[in-house]
Amino acid sequence: MSQQHSTDVSATPTTTRESTDWWRDAVIYQVYPRSFADSDGDGTGDLEGIRRRLPYLRELGVDAVWLSPFYASPQADGGYDVADYRAVDPMYGTLLDADAVIRDAHALDLRIIVDLVPNHSSDQHEWFKRAVADGPGSALRDRYHFRPGKGTDGELPPNDWESIFGGPAWTRLPDGEWYLHLFAPEQPDLNWEHPAVADEFRSILRFWLDMGVDGFRIDVAHGLVKAEGLPDLGGHDQLKLLGNDVMPFFDQDGVHQIYRTWRRILDEYDGERIFVAEAWTPTVERTANYVRPDELHQAFNFQYLGAPWDAAELRKIIDTSLDAMRPVHAPATWVLSNHDVTRHATRYANPPGGTQIRTAGDRELGLRRARAATLLMLALPGSAYVYQGEELGLPDVTDLPDEVRQDPSFFRAQGQDGFRDGCRVPIPWTRTGSSYGFGDGGSWLPQPDTWGELSVEAQTGVSGSTLELYRSALALRRETAGLGAGESVTWHDGAPAGLLHFERPGFACTVNTTGAPVRIPAPGTALLASSPVEVTDGEIELPADCTVWWAA
Numbered sequence: 374m375s376q377q378h379s380t381d382v383s384a385t386p387t388t389t390r391e392s393t394d395w396w397r398d399a400v401i402y403q404v405y406p407r408s409f410a411d412s413d414g415d416g417t418g419d420l421e422g423i424r425r426r427l428p429y430l431r432e433l434g435v436d437a438v439w440l441s442p443f444y445a446s447p448q449a450d451g452g453y454d455v456a457d458y459r460a461v462d463p464m465y466g467t468l469l470d471a472d473a474v475i476r477d478a479h480a481l482d483l484r485i486i487v488d489l490v491p492n493h494s495s496d497q498h499e500w501f502k503r504a505v506a507d508g509p510g511s512a513l514r515d516r517y518h519f520r521p522g523k524g525t526d527g528e529l530p531p532n533d534w535e536s537i538f539g540g541p542a543w544t545r546l547p548d549g550e551w552y553l554h555l556f557a558p559e560q561p562d563l564n565w566e567h568p569a570v571a572d573e574f575r576s577i578l579r580f581w582l583d584m585g586v587d588g589f590r591i592d593v594a595h596g597l598v599k600a601e602g603l604p605d606l607g608g609h610d611q612l613k614l615l616g617n618d619v620m621p622f623f624d625q626d627g628v629h630q631i632y633r634t635w636r637r638i639l640d641e642y643d644g645e646r647i648f649v650a651e652a653w654t655p656t657v658e659r660t661a662n663y664v665r666p667d668e669l670h671q672a673f674n675f676q677y678l679g680a681p682w683d684a685a686e687l688r689k690i691i692d693t694s695l696d697a698m699r700p701v702h703a704p705a706t707w708v709l710s711n712h713d714v715t716r717h718a719t720r721y722a723n724p725p726g727g728t729q730i731r732t733a734g735d736r737e738l739g740l741r742r743a744r745a746a747t748l749l750m751l752a753l754p755g756s757a758y759v760y761q762g763e764e765l766g767l768p769d770v771t772d773l774p775d776e777v778r779q780d781p782s783f784f785r786a787q788g789q790d791g792f793r794d795g796c797r798v799p800i801p802w803t804r805t806g807s808s809y810g811f812g813d814g815g816s817w818l819p820q821p822d823t824w825g826e827l828s829v830e831a832q833t834g835v836s837g838s839t840l841e842l843y844r845s846a847l848a849l850r851r852e853t854a855g856l857g858a859g860e861s862v863t864w865h866d867g868a869p870a871g872l873l874h875f876e877r878p879g880f881a882c883t884v885n886t887t888g889a890p891v892r893i894p895a896p897g898t899a900l901l902a903s904s905p906v907e908v909t910d911g912e913i914e915l916p917a918d919c920t921v922w923w924a925a
């Protein structure tokens with residue numbers, strides 16, 4: 374792995390602010406660089422496009438921006454296959470562009486979190502290429518998981534693990550050995566028992582910390598350590614991201630030692646930098662292990678993301694999340710959409726069915742619920758994640774023709790994902806024009822005709838638009854003392870079935886998850902609502918699928 378900077382960049386001065394625990398209630402906006410803004414008209418988003426749009430994010434009212442990978446990569450999995458962890462892929466720009474994004478963001482008081490992909494590298498990474506070239510028995514093969522096969526001629530994979538993208542988790546090389554890849558064959562898993570791997574990632578962390586980033590989102594944080602001997606799954610169900618028992622390749626206790634070491638490195642730097650774990654664990658209690666005081670700061674709450682639009686289910690997961698985080702004194706996190714799942718406006722437009730939905734469903738219903746779900750999320754104590762375009766109410770694009778799809782899991786039949794391109798369609802900035810303002814040269818995935826009406830331009834200043842709802846909510850969240858602060862909510866148990874009502878000091882939130890209006894006494898002065906509401910004679914008729922914030 375090259376230790377060189379591709380471009381000579383002087384270290385960015387770090388943010389020097391007092392300790393504010395900013396991350397405990399931060400709203401963090403996820404940018405998928407390929408689909409955010411294209412500055413050079415090649416049809417693919419880039420770092421300069423992101424830099425130019427930072428003022429939009431400032432105005433939206435988020436605290437930090439998480440950038441999905443922009444590193445040198447053959448893009449076998451949208452950049453989650455990294456060939457050089459210290460270089461920017463030319464399609465996204467240069468290290469100087471990354472430096473400019475970090476500097477400009479800081480000048481706007483926005484923090485930048487970058488993605489770190491330690492579970493696997495690209496098969497085009499220098500280490501892997503040399504390991505393959507050097508042949509069986511070579512020292513570099515120890516940095517990955519190479520094994521002879523089973524069967525008389527080694528023609529069977531070393532164990533029965535399946536790739537998350539479908540098919541076996543092993544690929545055989547012409548020299549007869551197999552290597553492990555929990556994801557695509559172009560993403561060989563690194564061997565975290567090897568000291569060179571651990572050393573290399575400590576160095577990569579320092580490289581980006583020296584560049585001035587404010588933190589890391591750790592990709593597949595639960596996968597780095599594999600059970601000794603790589604045992605067969607045997608009778609176990611094959612892989613599901615949620616709902617599994619601890620698997621021999623996921624959520625092994627050994628991962629925590631890695632994060633303790635990383636935390637010590639991070640704490641050497643000023644500016645309250647953070648780690649957030651992408652850890653798909655069976656329960657929120659297991660997730661809490663990643664955010665013990667000497668480990669990571671936050672972990673995504675995928676159980677919340679997976680919850681159906683149902684009052685009882687939502688309340689249950691809110692309570693278990695807050696209860697699980699309290700003992701380790703970490704903030705709960707809340708997330709509804711990201712680059713791996715069907716956007717929540719489309720999930721909620723369909724009957725409950727997990728995080729990968731193939732049909733458009735009832736768009737109006739989906740949007741109504743999505744707006745209500747967002748106001749609920751932003752009223753909860755802890756940190757919230759917003760995925761680019763959800764502030765526009767974008768649906769998933771469920772009718773992309775097969776020939777334009779790029780998600781590797783789509784090509785590995787029977788994968789449990791497969792349709793992630795639908796949430797990665799470039800976002801619309803303007804009503805008309807080439808790719809609705811995404812860039813001058815079209816867009817790498819086709820955008821639907823409806824994109825213009827959903828654009829930033831079409832929604833800006835329009836009362837009741839989803840964009841203005843997000844702006845108002847984020848402004849109120851900041852102003853209304855500490856909406857994201859604290860570790861608990863007080864439920865009102867007398868709410869009619871299908872309704873949620875909870876209080877925080879000076880504030881209350883009511884959610885109607887039913888498909889019909891419900892009349893209730895107004896618990897205070899309405900601050901914001903996800904659908905138009907009217908309070909008369911101290912009563913409110915809560916519309917179907919609606920959330921209201923109250924000053925109480």
Ligand code: GLC
Pocket residue numbers: 450453454490556592593651712713
């Ligand atoms: C994570 C990423 C996903 C990627 C996978 C493999 O789950 O979010 O996009 O495909 O890891 O790196």
